[in-house]
Amino acid sequence: MRLTFYGATDTVTGSCFLLDTGKLRLLVDCGLFQGRKEIRKRNYEPFPFAPDSINLVLLTHAHIDHSGLLPKLVKHGFRGRILATRCTVELCRVLLPDSGSIQESEVAFKNRKAKRSGQPQLSPIYTEDDAYRCLEYFAPVDYDRTITLADGVDCCFRDAGHILGSALIQVRVAGPAGETKLVFSGDLGNQGKPFVRNPTSVLDADYLVMESTYGDRMHLPSEEAGREALKRAIWNTYNKGGNLLIPAFAVERTQDLIYYIFTLDRNGELPPVDVWLDSPLAVAITRVFGRYPQCFDEETSNLVASGIDPLGAPHLKLARTVEESRALNESPGPNIIIAGSGMCDGGRIRHHLKHNLWRPESTVLFVGYQAEGTLGRYLVEGAQRVRLFGEDIMVKADIVNVNGFSAHADQKMLLEWVAKFQVRPRRIFLVHGEANAVAALQELLGMAGFEAYRPGWQETVILGPGRTVEERLWQVFSGLRTRTEAYLKMHPEPEAYNRVLQKLVALDADLAGGAGDENGRSES
DSSP states (O other): OEEEEOSSSSSSSOOOEEEEOSSOEEEEOOOOOOSSHHHHGGGGSOOSSOGGGOOEEEOOOOOHHHHTTHHHHHHTTOOSEEEEEHHHHHHHHHHHHHHHHHHHHHHHHHHHHHHHHTOOOOOOSOOHHHHHHHGGGEEEEOTTOEEEEETTEEEEEEEOSSSTTOEEEEEEEEETTEEEEEEEOOSOBOTTOSSSOOOOOOOBOSEEEEEOTTTTOOOSSOHHHHHHHHHHHHHHHHHHTOEEEEEOOTTTHHHHHHHHHHHHHHTTOOOSOEEEEOOHHHHHHHHHHHHOGGGSOHHHHHHHHTTOOTTOOTTEEEOOSHHHHHHHHTOOSOEEEEESOTTSSSSTHHHHHHHHTTOTTOEEEEOSOOOTTSHHHHHHTTOSEEEETTEEEEOOSEEEEOOTTOSBOOHHHHHHHHHTOSBOOSEEEEESSOHHHHHHHHHHHHHTTOOEEOOOTTOEEEOOOOOOHHHHHHHHHHHHHHHHHHHHHHSOOHHHHHHHHHHHHHHHHHHHTTSSSTTSOOOO
């Protein structure tokens, strides 16, 4: 089998992995590149493979850096199915046409400038109509159900706990020498987030393609401290009389913020301030959340069951029209304005930044990852001046960055998730991370006994055959024996120790007859 990395290498975005099993050509994700200009240019280049040669797409979740080039894939010849969880399908029905509309608007703006200077006209990556055509190829699947893709090839979507509907995907390929199990982590979620459950543990894999976005850091402060930072930013800005701007991704982050503000109000901790959701996209996504309460975690489900709407934040006002959004630019505050995009590279937040960055009474609160090369990253790193809509804007507002709200697992959580494998991956391919994050996680995984590798962009690796059933049993047994012996040494009870040890020795002898060399040890 061959696995080629067509995205998310040496960068966080552009997720796209081609698995050629010999029977099927599977694409896992097909996402938009975001961030630096040289990275974004890849979106306009032809696919480095023939779209009509792809049999199926397995989509981990709806975020645009994972799904955003699917309309381009269909536009250029793909005619297979796109498998995704039901909630992901519904989110893509909102996100992809919006992305197409953005492509058209951006190109129209650039073409007006190009025409004046005599430059050639550009074409959008895809249009809103292309996105709607792409949606015809989506096929919804359920969590935890094995889906046959071809003879000897199946997959299973498990909850990744990142956003509503997000999945990690297990692919099993059976062959004459045994079966090979691959796991694509997608984006693994943070612990204890509203709405979503914690990531599912996986016990068995031969190869793991794993995200490393926060591979070099922990979420400090914690989520609880993050909620306190949100409350503090709200009150500080209210007392200054300015506007609190929160750049937020339309999916999950916006809904989390509404939930936390709702909680502050329930506890009597919110000042008398209007909360504006200035994002038609986020409004539509919030409606999708409301239609899928069965995907909520236990805490949120209990609220819904008791008749409480966790998305019914107090004082919440919707800026649906451009006129309503512009009116906010004329308001000195105090207001809380939640708007996209989350990295400030597009959307209505840029207009609010233009009208508030120069005001010391205002605050910009970042609650999500800011990719290299984005306006959000420049502000977080202390830029004193930025350029917006052809104007130089001084940065006088308070800039606050809180990591506790991240929807990604941090370094500690990633390591804990990998440690739960009972049959350890032979190789871990680290993706979705900047160079420092990948290098840090690679080093820690190596210290823990894993072989971790950083693939290059468009690199192809050959995947050897998977383990036999006996080899898998042996590895499970070895891990069990190690943990049992460690436990018994910490809790010395001679009779129990001898009894368990005798059973382990007997099991060792049984396994030795069917797996590995003459000493009962498999090569793996």
